Amino acid sequence: MHEAEGPDGPGWITTELASVPGIESVSYGVVRPGRRDPAGVPMIRAGDIVDGAVDESDLARIAPDVDRQNRRTSLRTDDLLVVLVGRIGDSAVTRPRHHGWNAARSVAVIRFTPAGLADGIGTWIRWWLAAPYTRELLRAGSAGEEHATLSLADLKQLRVSLPPRHLRTWLLQTMSLAERKIAVNKRIASHATELADAHFDRFATATGLTQRPGTPIADVCQVIGGSPRKQETEGTAAIAWAAPKEVLNSKTPHLDRTAQITWVARDTTCAPGTLLVAPRRGAVKTVAAAIPVIPGNGMLALRTESETDRMWLLHELRSKSGELVATTQGEQARAMSRKKFPKFSLSWPAEEVRERFAHVAVPLHARALAALQENHALRELVVSEMTGRANGER
Structure with a gap:
C-alpha cells in the first residue's frame, strides 16, 4: 500500500x-x-x-x-x-x-x-x-x-x-444520485416497452389475427445467419459483434452496444434497425439493434423493408417467444435453425393496420432507447470523474 x-x-x-x-x-x-x-x-x-x-x-x-x-x-x-x-x-x-x-x-x-x-x-x-x-x-x-x-x-x-474521506464522501454522493437516476430510467424503458406490447396485443386482437392463418417469416423479411468473430484482414472494418448472451440478457428489446467487435467487409454489416433473434431454454428472444452489428453464432438477423414492418415483426416475435422454440436446433436447442425459422407462420395484417401500430409504437421505443442511452452516459460520467481524479486529471 x-x-x-x-x-x-x-x-x-x-x-x-x-x-x-x-x-x-x-x-x-x-x-x-x-x-x-x-x-x-x-x-x-x-x-x-x-x-x-x-x-x-x-x-x-x-x-x-x-x-x-x-x-x-x-x-x-x-x-x-x-x-x-x-x-x-x-x-x-x-x-x-x-x-x-x-x-x-x-x-x-x-x-x-x-x-x-x-x-x-x-x-x-x-x-x-x-x-x-x-x-x-x-x-x-x-x-x-x-x-x-x-x-x-x-x-x-x-x-x-x-481518495481521502472528504473527497470519497462527495464522489459517493454523486454515485448515489447517478444510481437513482439510472433506476428511474430503467423503469421508464421497461414501462415504455410494456406499453408498446400492450398496444400490440390490442391491435392484434382487434384485427382478429389470433384466429387467422399465418404468413411465413420469409415472406416479410430477409433472414441472415450469424457468424463467428473474425480477425482483422485487409479491406475489413471493425464492427460491433453481438453474442447471443447479449441479446438474451437485454432487459428491453434494444441493443445499443456490444462487448466485442469483429472485422468484416462493410457491405456485410447489418444496419441499425436489424432484428436479432437468439434462443434460450424454452424461449426465443428478439431485439432491435440500434447500431451497425454482426450477429454471432447460433443467432439470426432479420432485415425488413420498412420501420412499419420492423415494429410489427418485433412485437409479433416477442409475443410468440415460446412457440419459436420449434425453430431452434441442436441438442440443447441453443441455436436458431436457418432452415426452420423462415417457415414459421406469423400474424401479418394489412399495411394500414401495421402503420397505425407503428405510429404508436415507434415513439415508445424511442423513449425507451433514450433512457438506456442516458444511463450509459451517466455511468461513463461517474467513472470518468472517479478515475480521472485518481489519475490526477482534475
Whole structure:
C-alpha cells in the first residue's frame, strides 16, 4: 500500500483489492454443485448477473448438504458478486432476499465489514470494477478469449485507488444520485416497452389475427445467419459483434452496444434497425439493434423493408417467444435453425393496420432507447470523474 499526492491534496491510497480497508473476504463459490435439486438452495452463476442485478428467472439450486460444505460463500445482504467467467468484472449487490443463497465457482463473493459498508467501500469497489481501465486490466489477466476466465488471485491483486474521506464522501454522493437516476430510467424503458406490447396485443386482437392463418417469416423479411468473430484482414472494418448472451440478457428489446467487435467487409454489416433473434431454454428472444452489428453464432438477423414492418415483426416475435422454440436446433436447442425459422407462420395484417401500430409504437421505443442511452452516459460520467481524479486529471 502506498499514498500518492492526489489532485485535492495528499491522501489517495492505492492498494490491492484484497487489502482495501473495509473488505472482509474475497472468495469464489461452489466448485462441485452436483445435481440440481428443485427444492434446494438457490445458487447464483455468472450468467445470472445481468445489468448490475441478479436475474432470478432460471436459477440453479444445490442440495442443502452441498450448501453446508460451502459456507464461506453462503450469501449475506450487501455482498458484491463479481463475474469471473465470460463477462469478467460485471457485478451485482445481493439484496435481503438473497441472504442464505450461494454462489457458483464462476462468481467471486466480496464481503465487507460493517465499517466498510458504512464508509461506502462496497459502492466504490463496484464502480471501480466498471471503469474501462479496470476492465482492461482484468481482461489482460484472464485466460482465453471466447470464454475469458479471471482467477481469484488476479482479482485479489487488482490495484484500487481510494481518495481521502472528504473527497470519497462527495464522489459517493454523486454515485448515489447517478444510481437513482439510472433506476428511474430503467423503469421508464421497461414501462415504455410494456406499453408498446400492450398496444400490440390490442391491435392484434382487434384485427382478429389470433384466429387467422399465418404468413411465413420469409415472406416479410430477409433472414441472415450469424457468424463467428473474425480477425482483422485487409479491406475489413471493425464492427460491433453481438453474442447471443447479449441479446438474451437485454432487459428491453434494444441493443445499443456490444462487448466485442469483429472485422468484416462493410457491405456485410447489418444496419441499425436489424432484428436479432437468439434462443434460450424454452424461449426465443428478439431485439432491435440500434447500431451497425454482426450477429454471432447460433443467432439470426432479420432485415425488413420498412420501420412499419420492423415494429410489427418485433412485437409479433416477442409475443410468440415460446412457440419459436420449434425453430431452434441442436441438442440443447441453443441455436436458431436457418432452415426452420423462415417457415414459421406469423400474424401479418394489412399495411394500414401495421402503420397505425407503428405510429404508436415507434415513439415508445424511442423513449425507451433514450433512457438506456442516458444511463450509459451517466455511468461513463461517474467513472470518468472517479478515475480521472485518481489519475490526477482534475
